[in-house]
Amino acid sequence: MKIIGIDLAGKIDNPTGICVLDVDEIHNYGINLSTLYLDEEVLERIYSVHPSIIVFDAPLSLPKGRCCLEKDCECTISGHLRQSEREIRRYGSVLPLTFTGMKMLTMRGIGLATALSGKYILKETHPRTVQKMLGFENIKNNLENYFNLPPNPSEHELDATLAALCGFFYLNNCYRELGDIDEGTIILPKDIDCLNLLNKIQMK
Incomplete structure (x- = not known):
């Protein structure tokens, strides 16, 4: 299985971290980290890998009832959060999608999701919450175990690796999914015991 984790930047001028995790049927793995910028670069990377799943650190949908995230639109009555953001607050803090930075990130995420829809399994995660749930005090040091x-590796590449890990846990049925499937969900590790799955894989 090939899994892509993406720590998406809101602006194309800022770095987007990419992790490609390749685990074969006998649990050998390869890992590749990179930094990209443009949507075209991100899409080209995805198409070249043909992943089983792509996990974004970015919202890929709007709150139910909203047509946009503009503050002067009538759709603001539907609120600033999706059900998934409300539920994830039991585990970690997230920002409303209408905050300036989150608004840019959400609209970029939706654009990429639209381009990829129907071609791949697309999921969202939240690396800071993943880090907390896995008990990682130092992401790089813990991942090197x-x-x-x-x-x-850059902080964006490390966050992309946490996103890819969530994809691995998802494909191995060791995950929890928050939110409304029709609105957009967020996946997280089921618990810290998901790390036991990593003890079975070896470097190619």
């Missing part, structure tokens, strides 16, 4: 990471 399981993977041979390239030297000096």
